[in-house]
Amino acid sequence: MPLSAALLQTLHSIVGDKGFTTNQGEIAPYLQESRNRFQGHCDILIRPKNTQEVAEVLAICNDENIPVVPQGGNTGHCGGAVPQGGILLNLSRLNKIRQLDGLNATITVDAGCILQNVQLTADKADLYFPLSLAAEGSCQIGGNLATNAGGIHVLRYGNMRDLTLGLEVVLPDGQIWDGLRALRKDNTGYDLKHLFIGSEGTLGVITGAVLKLFPKPKxxxxxxxxxxxxxxxxxxxxxxxxxxxxxxxxxxxxxxxxxxxxxxxxxxxxxxxxxxxxxxxxxxxxxxxxxxxxxxxxxxxxxxxxxxxxxxxxxxxxxxxxxxxxxxxxxxxxEAQKREGGSVKHDISVPVSHIPDFLAETSHAVCNVVPGSRICAFGHVGDGNIHFNISQPETMEKAAFLTNWEALNEIVHEMAEKYEGSFSAEHGVGQLKINEMDRFRGGVELDSMRLIKRAFDPNNIMNPGKVVKI
Amino acid sequence: MPLSAALLQTLHSIVGDKGFTTNQGEIAPYLQESRNRFQGHCDILIRPKNTQEVAEVLAICNDENIPVVPQGGNTGHCGGAVPQGGILLNLSRLNKIRQLDGLNATITVDAGCILQNVQLTADKADLYFPLSLAAEGSCQIGGNLATNAGGIHVLRYGNMRDLTLGLEVVLPDGQIWDGLRALRKDNTGYDLKHLFIGSEGTLGVITGAVLKLFPKPKxxxxxxxxxxxxxxxxxxxxxxxxxxxxxxxxxxxxxxxxxxxxxxxxxxxxxxxxxxxxxxxxxxxxxxxxxxxxxxxxxxxxxxxxxxxxxxxxxxxxxxxxxxxxxxxxxxxxEAQKREGGSVKHDISVPVSHIPDFLAETSHAVCNVVPGSRICAFGHVGDGNIHFNISQPETMEKAAFLTNWEALNEIVHEMAEKYEGSFSAEHGVGQLKINEMDRFRGGVELDSMRLIKRAFDPNNIMNPGKVVKI
Structure with missing residues (x-):
């Protein structure tokens, strides 16, 4: 249902000309997704410049039942930031480094800060922010938080979750939660920040964060x-x-x-x-x-x-x-695998001790279904995370190979489950793996997530169709 | 309201003779609290021997609206495990080390395992479990998790939360959530384990956990x-x-x-x-x-x-x-402070950079109210955690000094707040600081916690009167 002209004008007046467009030409670049697997569509792109504007936009969307898809650098692999209607809320204008406290070894940043800028700011202060991943030049802290990003240094420093001390979040109804505490110990009730981290924008919009810094490796x-x-x-x-x-x-x-x-x-x-x-x-x-x-x-x-x-x-x-x-x-x-033709990719994890058996059995099962499949299983094995990617057989057409997508997903994810692992290690669920949630996290676990989703977002406006089906 | 004989018999039949008593002499030792600040009372002590028994007990309590207070080693300082009626559910018989995976560097344990036993088991496998605190010889893993315990090694290894990969939890309605995954990367929806960790038994009963182990310091x-x-x-x-x-x-x-x-x-x-x-x-x-x-x-x-x-x-x-x-x-x-007479204790944290100013201003304010107060502010300053304890003036009677308890709490906690800190760093909230939750976490934050509490425990049977007032 298209939004009324009055509503559009209200939203426009909140964020101003720089923060509002309905021009599909301007919107198009924000709908592109890294692996071209999802084509997004939406009528309105809103780019607020501060937390207050995010809050005002959300309050209206909640009242009017308008879906909101929060977006950072849009470098995710699972379609989590790709809108299917509603408002695309891009956070890139919230890009200030708010504070760096050297003695406390913390940095407070807007959600739209690019990861690399945070790394460089820390470096200039002779400190170190360890999150490091391929997209670091364009991905944003808000997206890193929403997906609990991983990367190559998790082995020593942990995931994004482990690097975060505090959050500022706009709730679906437009209330602002100021949880920007820079404390390494704070046991005062339920830990809300851990609920928002990894929730992929389905419970609210992360607008700021306090991150841990470390002594610089010498x-x-x-x-x-x-x-x-x-x-x-x-x-x-x-x-x-x-x-x-x-x-x-x-x-x-x-x-x-x-x-x-x-x-x-x-x-x-x-x-x-x-x-x-x-x-x-x-x-x-x-x-x-x-x-x-x-x-x-x-x-x-x-x-x-x-x-x-x-x-x-x-x-x-x-x-x-x-x-x-x-x-x-x-x-x-x-990149090399992309140039070799079609590939079906996975982002699984298993306990480190199960890696050899998992690899052997899964490779065998995959080649049974698609003979000649070329397995490129690589990744962060120190923390059990394997990108179990399958390149097409040399003699097969790309399109023919890709018809096996679902079947191959099923084999690899079932095998991860068999070896007490996860179908999503560091990339998240997004749209791509929402059915896997039913399959592998169904029952008590998914029911509990639904309790949380319904409690925080009763109108289901936040990134609907992602992570948890309601 | 006393429970019916039929209900008592049902509960008794679930856990057997070893797990059930209404004898106040037997119950008494479980009602003692470390600092003698709270006197508990309850009519029934239940000590289940496994997760299934916990689940059956909770299902009945939920149906019958009977309050349940989970208890581990009962070494907490805030009265979190002290019952005020209802059933006291002591977990000490769930004390098995379920599995140690050396290559994965994880240990899976029952909630009732004593912390020191976990440390020793890790040590025998040439690995290291770093949580270390004064009560380690009697506190239990379930309590460590419920309170997100801290201690002296947080600076390097983090709190109990940071040492945990997976949980098994019995929900208030008796459903068992098997979240015992031993994975260092697992981004599949909302992170439930972080919700239960630190919730002090108000959302469910933790019955098992997968903990991280580390290379042993040499x-x-x-x-x-x-x-x-x-x-x-x-x-x-x-x-x-x-x-x-x-x-x-x-x-x-x-x-x-x-x-x-x-x-x-x-x-x-x-x-x-x-x-x-x-x-x-x-x-x-x-x-x-x-x-x-x-x-x-x-x-x-x-x-x-x-x-x-x-x-x-x-x-x-x-x-x-x-x-x-x-x-x-x-x-x-x-111990030394105890022998010196009356003292009023606090467990606050502030950003490390604020420690000197916080100490100066708070000490001054305290001595203004109770002249001659002897400040014993000590603790884990590397992570901003200070036990700001105040010993009675030498010339004052203990009882007279302790009448200032509330006033001194107020000064110290307000000052922690002023310096962007927390009124509870590592000890938790329990009964002791539940009013401080209203004061310092009120508004959006506490409202969000209430949303969670009501969603998970609609009948408010889990440790009522602790952490979050409903």
């Missing part, structure tokens, strides 16, 4: 290792975690097929080794203490792993440029 | 330092955090008055220094890497702090026994 060392199997790689992980303890900050895995794709499609990449191996690991250690020997220590740590048979080859980066080259192999994986 | 070093002022001590903290980064695991503060009380009342304690100073800090660094030089490194780090004027004296423990002696000074503080 030395890093990085290695690329080759192993016979995922089991051996997990042995390397266990050894390194015990050896380096708190200094182990990333442990990533990739298969030969993934490396092949990178070497084939990404200019300037080279194989660190003269011969091919089955599996590779990228690991990084860092310390906040000045240490010029970290590289040597890493080399020494790797040494006995040859004898034990955990690794077949290893290279430790000798300088920053070599480290960047190693990381580029890992970070180009998605 | 070396530790500990120092006792003297400073002119809290401001200087915070300079020491900032310096050490920057210097040792992830290795700084505890930073505690105590005033001269606190040390005086310890030396006076606790046998075997000695002043590490020949002369008296105004303020003291206890700091500890640890590493998961074998390091025989940690002590030397700590000494070297402290050296420049003399020239800067941050510290006036320092001693680094030369062996484990010396380290224990240093920690004993800090850990005996509560």
């Amino acid at each position: 030395a890093r060392a990085c290695a690329f290792v080759a192993s016979e199997s995922p089991g051996h790689l997990m042995d390397v992980f266990a050894y390194m975690r015990d050896y380096f303890g708190e200094q182990l900050c990333a442990f990533e895995m990739m298969p030969r097929f993934g490396l092949d794709l990178v070497l084939k499609h990404i200019t300037g990449t080279t194989d660190p080794f003269a011969i091919a191996y089955q599996w590779y690991g990228v690991l990084e250690i860092s310390t906040s203490r000045p240490n010029t020997n970290l590289q040597t220590e890493l080399e020494e740590a790797l040494h006995p792993l040859f004898d034990r048979g955990y690794i077949q080859n290893a290279v430790v980066a000798q300088d920053l440029m070599q480290a960047e080259k190693i990381w580029a192999l890992r970070e180009s994986m998605s | 070396a530790r070093a500990c120092a006792f330092v003297a400073s002119e002022s809290p401001g200087h001590l915070m300079d020491v903290f900032a310096y050490m955090r920057d210097y040792f980064g992830e290795q700084l695991c505890a930073f505690e503060m105590m005033p001269r008055f606190g040390l005086d009380l310890v030396l006076k009342h606790i046998t075997g304690t000695t002043d590490p220094f020949a002369i008296a100073y105004q303020w003291y800090g206890v700091l500890e660094i640890s590493t998961s890497r074998p390091n025989t030089n940690l002590q030397t490194e700590l000494e070297e780090a402290l050296h420049p702090l003399f020239d800067r004027g941050y510290i006036q004296n320092a001693v680094v423990a030369q062996d484990l026994m010396q380290a224990e002696k240093i920690w004993a000074l800090r850990e005996s503080m509560s």
